[in-house]
Amino acid sequence: MSRTERPDVGRHPLRDTRLLVSLDVDGTLLRHDGHLSPRVARTVRTLDALPHVTVVIATGRSVQSTLPVMEHLGLMTPGRPVVCSNGAVTVSVDPGAAGGYRLDDVVTFDPAPAVAVVRRELPDVLVAVEEVGVGFKVSTPFPPGELWGEEIIVPFEELVADPVTRVTFRDPNSTSEEFSEMVERIGLHGVSYAVGYSAWLDLAPEGVSKASALEQVRRRLGVEPHRTVAAGDQRNDLEMLDWAARSYAMGQAPPEVIAMADRVTGAVTEDGLVDALQEVLDELA
Secondary structure (H helix, E strand, O other), rough: OOHHHHHOOOOOOOOOOOEEEEEEOOOOEOOOOOEOOHHHHHHHHHOOOOOOOOEEEOOOOOHHHHHHHHHHHHOOOHHHHHHHHHEEEEEOOOOOHHHHHHEEEEEOOOOOOHHHHHHHHOOOEEEEHHHHEOOOEOOOOOOOOOOOOOOOOOOHHHHHOEEEEEEEEEEEOOOOHHHHHHHHHHOOEEEEEOOOOOEEEEEOOOOOOHHHHHHHHHHOOOOHHHEEEEOOOOOHHHHHHOOOOOOEEOOOHHHHHHOOOOEEEHHHHOOOOOOOHHHHHHHHH
């Protein structure tokens, strides 16, 4: 059932209670070239400055590639929760700690079975596994600029030797549609997965998503379920958009993401997030 078919979509909560606003990064806050619009930054700061509002970044990015974005947004305040690695890693800002954060929750899984299944279908696919706080281990280098943090080249056997928070597959010769078809055809068990806007596939522990991590954050902050807002643009945002009491899909989002959201705003190239957050300021905050 899509969100537009639900009877409680139009519920208007009270403004005088805590509000959690969860924002994706790439394609939502940032344009695909990494540009952060000054209009978007100003609107995020205006919303977060309200004493009863907490802006939480929820992203597929690693921790070390997320914190610089938060610096630009003025969100590096002590204790602020941050959801990274599509929900497998949750941290809190801690300026006194190494790297500027402390780990709150890390969920791992055995990558070997799923990696074997994907490689049987795509023998030449590039594979990376996340090293939390460091970067990624790879057996073959990824295209420049596609992985955040340090890129550590290791024998393939080492990639799947230990539990990990995330596995990333990349096939520069395929499209996202071809990746989606491949995933549906082969089936992947014991993991959660999301296909990116390019031929990019992320695997996470089963049942783990941005939504599962945000639910823990919501409870920790004492925010009521009906006082949650989320904005995103890709398939790894589906669960988050379903979780939020009000959700926004960016205008360039795939059809299934738009169908899941309560409302659609402009594309990231049009600073669509500004319009979405202005609605939150006018109606909810």
